[in-house]
Amino acid sequence: MHKYSFEKLEVWKESTQLAIKIYKISGLFPSREKFGLSSQMRRCSVSISSNIAEGTSRLTSKDKAHFMTIAYGSAIELLNQAIISKELSLITNESYLDLRKEIESITNKINALRNHFLKT
Template identity: 75%
Template sequence: MHVYSFEKLTVWQESIQLAIKTYKTTDLFPNEEKFGLTSQMRRCSVSVSSNLAEGTSRLTKKDKAHFMTIAYSSAIELLNQAIISKELNFISETSFLEIRKYIESVTNKINALRNSFLTT
């Protein structure tokens, strides 16, 4: 059952899956990273879906596009942190590629959505 418009968005649904994947992946990080990369990656991943949801509630197309930009930026920040995690051997190449695949899909959809607000 969808009550709010953002719940119907494929990109929002995928961003929720990205957050879940991020939480499961960071569960395996060293304990000393609990307040470092673990926390930062989790906040970024949640920020993507949160900004998508918040953006859909905005009244102007320009404001909606702004929140899509913030969601996109959070996804890119998460990618950067995943790269660092891979380089530190906190995650395997396979886990990194899975997260990267999610991020690429989500960012492509966010760009399309943002562009739809800017061109109409």
């Protein structure tokens, strides 16, 4: 089976696993959050890996870097939502710290990829 270039990227693999984790965690939120924080967290977690994938298909390095910037922004948005979720006691402090660690790893890799595209 043919693999697209994004499927080979460690940062894409990590971000898809993060999205799956977010779906599982947010599925435990109260039903009143179905269209609120849960929905927001799911959308932006999927946006991270989606923008990485889309960015790799772009023709110019500038375009590729732009999509990495969008992916980075989605990851920071997710971190903000995780902080709010912790403050509302929707997730445990342990879950929050785990998410924060994963987001930090992903944002570091996105930033490195973005910088690579800007240099080419």
